[in-house]
Amino acid sequence: MTNAKKSFKSLNVSPPLLNALIDLNFVVPTPIQVMVIPKVRGGNDLIGIAPTGTGKTAAYLIPLFMKLKYPAEANPRILILVPTRELAIQIKKMTLDLNKYLNFRVGAVYGGTGKKNQIKEIEAGLDFLVATPGRFIDLYKEGVINLRNINTLVLDEADKMMDMGFLPQLHRILEMLHARKRQNLLFSATFPEKVERLSEDFLEFPMKIEVSPQGSVSDTVDQYYYKVPNLKTKINLLHFLLEDQKAFKKVIIFTKTKETANNVFKFIRRKIDQDVRVIHANKDQNTRINAINAFKEGTIRILVSTDLTARGIDVSMVSHVINFDVPVSYEDYIHRIGRTGRASALGESISFVNSPDEYHLKKIEKLTRQRIIGKKIPAEVIIAPTESWEQKIMELEIDRIKRKLYPEYKGAFHQKKSKNRPKRKS
Numbered sequence: 001m002t003n004a005k006k007s008f009k010s011l012n013v014s015p016p017l018l019n020a021l022i023d024l025n026f027v028v029p030t031p032i033q034v035m036v037i038p039k040v041r042g043g044n045d046l047i048g049i050a051p052t053g054t055g056k057t058a059a060y061l062i063p064l065f066m067k068l069k070y071p072a073e074a075n076p077r078i079l080i081l082v083p084t085r086e087l088a089i090q091i092k093k094m095t096l097d098l099n100k101y102l103n104f105r106v107g108a109v110y111g112g113t114g115k116k117n118q119i120k121e122i123e124a125g126l127d128f129l130v131a132t133p134g135r136f137i138d139l140y141k142e143g144v145i146n147l148r149n150i151n152t153l154v155l156d157e158a159d160k161m162m163d164m165g166f167l168p169q170l171h172r173i174l175e176m177l178h179a180r181k182r183q184n185l186l187f188s189a190t191f192p193e194k195v196e197r198l199s200e201d202f203l204e205f206p207m208k209i210e211v212s213p214q215g216s217v218s219d220t221v222d223q224y225y226y227k228v229p230n231l232k233t234k235i236n237l238l239h240f241l242l243e244d245q246k247a248f249k250k251v252i253i254f255t256k257t258k259e260t261a262n263n264v265f266k267f268i269r270r271k272i273d274q275d276v277r278v279i280h281a282n283k284d285q286n287t288r289i290n291a292i293n294a295f296k297e298g299t300i301r302i303l304v305s306t307d308l309t310a311r312g313i314d315v316s317m318v319s320h321v322i323n324f325d326v327p328v329s330y331e332d333y334i335h336r337i338g339r340t341g342r343a344s345a346l347g348e349s350i351s352f353v354n355s356p357d358e359y360h361l362k363k364i365e366k367l368t369r370q371r372i373i374g375k376k377i378p379a380e381v382i383i384a385p386t387e388s389w390e391q392k393i394m395e396l397e398i399d400r401i402k403r404k405l406y407p408e409y410k411g412a413f414h415q416k417k418s419k420n421r422p423k424r425k426s
Helices: 015-023 031-041 056-068 085-098 116-123 133-141 158-163 167-176 193-202 231-242 258-271 285-297 330-337 357-368 388-405 412-420
Strands: 046-049 078-081 106-109 128-131 152-156 183-188 207-210 221-227 251-254 276-279 302-305 320-323 347-353 373-375
Touching (some): 015 056, 031 046, 031 056, 116 133, 128 133, 133 167, 231 258, 285 302, 330 357
Parallel strands (some): 078 128, 106 128, 152 183, 221 347, 251 320
16 A cells, blocks of 8 residues: 555554544644654664654544553653654644543643742643743753653654753653663654764664655755845845735744744844744743744744754744744754645745855755746845945855855955964064
8 A cells, every 4th residue: 555545544643642633623634654653563663764744643642542552540641752842842742632532641840940830730630731941951960750661762852952962861761761661762853963872872772764754855945046136135025025915825934043932033023024023042932832822823924043942843834934043053954944845835945145045045956956046136125235344244154154165264354354363684
């Protein structure tokens, strides 16, 4: 039977889960679901590599529900570790959605909010525990979490956890669980060397399932870029694009920094559209949750964010992702544009590229093995002159890139300084 002919029923998914999947409008399993569900049910340690938006969360949750069979003791049996609170909230929701016709207990613990309610949830008894590493360790040290019954460990978005510096915490958690026999699952959109080394630390003879080539982007996303000389022109181009509300129905704009995110948000709200929110690490948990929910429900059209939500938001029918700044972590580009083109829907990503970004764009194309198509800035957009301070910043960045590429390169600023240096007296 080919993957195209597979159904959730043919994968021997239990009737209560089938009913929940129907309610979620999950009709046909995705390729990674077809490949992962039987292997997880078989008890294999597993590495799953797939682009964002391909259904890998449901791919491991569905067989884990069937593995548990029935609610048991108070202590959690399945531990799912994730890098961000947004992703913890999202996975908890998906677990609860699949649990609709079952009776398992689901909880999530993460930082940025008080522990009191999370402790109550654990003490009431859990089967599934979704956690960020830091909050998990805090509650374990306080004696709140008992690991005695953990029989499955899932690391989701493992590459992001590595990028965020969670390796020491992960090793500590693995030591806590070391003596306990369990099934281990690792999922990620990319599989760089550091994640491969991590997998060697805790997986035993894992099966590796890769539904598309390393660093691939969903073929439902069209990728474009504009060569934009400076910040003012970026703003002018953004203004022009967002005024087309018919095409740009639901938009996420990604920036490198919190400061830029705030400035873009203020500009959009003042000049373009009141239906906009901004989220980044300085926003409190409730503000971030409310902004994401408003975006999901369609009460706002535009969401401005740092890479905080590149993997922590699952919203259907996002028409466009705009990279106001090109990310220098190339895996983040894959995760950013994975916010659109989800669940077989069509989407577009648009990147604003200045002079230093051209180097990063080539690296992204190499990683994704896809060409990003250049577009001309529309004639209606005013191309502003580049101010001297911004030109200097871009020149310094180009200089830094050249030094990295060519160790013998001393730098344009070094050469200029040497040329004007007075001769030493003999």
